[in-house]
Amino acid sequence: MIKWKESYKFVAVRYFMDISYRGTNFNGWQIQPNGITVQEEVEKALSTILKSKTPITGSGRTDTGVHASHQIAHFDADELDPVKLVFKLNSFLNGDISVNEIKPVKNDVSARFEATHRTYHYHIHQAKNPFKKGVSYYYHPQLNVEKINSACEIIKKWQNFECFSKVHTEVNNFNCQIFEAKWVLTGSDHLFEITANRFLRGMVRAVVGTLIDVGLGKKSLNSVRDILESNDRQKAGRAVPAEGLFLQEVVYPKEIYLD
CATH class of the missing domain: 3.30.70.580 (Pseudouridine synthase I, catalytic domain, N-terminal subdomain)
Known part of the structure; x- marks a missing residue:
């Protein structure tokens, strides 16, 4: 028009x-x-x-x-x-x-x-596969998915995610509304899916690094709560490699479209 x-x-x-x-x-x-x-x-x-x-x-x-x-x-x-x-x-x-x-x-x-929801996927494969190189993180150690998903439930109830943000990030606040966070195991492939109204710089990769520590038994569920309360990036897990991360979906209100 x-x-x-x-x-x-x-x-x-x-x-x-x-x-x-x-x-x-x-x-x-x-x-x-x-x-x-x-x-x-x-x-x-x-x-x-x-x-x-x-x-x-x-x-x-x-x-x-x-x-x-x-x-x-x-x-x-x-x-x-x-x-x-x-x-x-x-x-x-x-x-x-x-x-x-x-x-x-x-x-x-x-x-x-105008976006209302954004979804990121993080892919991990535990069996070496040359066809997944560059689009999934090859990480061999076994992970406790049940404990990881218990940590996801804690994260879903939180609001301030400064502990997962890159330092010196200029934002008005560190608040995000998490709609979904879950870790799925299919054979030797792991998928982490997280949906929120917004994300901070480096947030998803820091969340995944922290969840991996939980899955390895290096961090307890109580320590996840401590990390969130601290607002300290240094207390959270490492940032996992970029290769496994995908911006999966961005959702907008239907009424914005003309067709």
């Missing part, structure tokens, strides 16, 4: 873009002075096709080496054919990035601020 101001100047339509990427060869999502990023590559392709500089804003940033099955970004442009644009973008982009869908949304909607 084309919209016009009273002065008859054209007002661009806002679109949401659903993007997947393998983060191995990128310095994260967000554009930065040194290193190739996903945002930079998508913006470059989009601007070339539309013949106009077209910035995009993502739902959030992922760190170096982190993947996304479902990242959302918004951009403004003249009215266009979303299906044709998806095809053209995928022709321009390298094999590590794909654009899955483009949809028009209300013009005042932000991909960053």
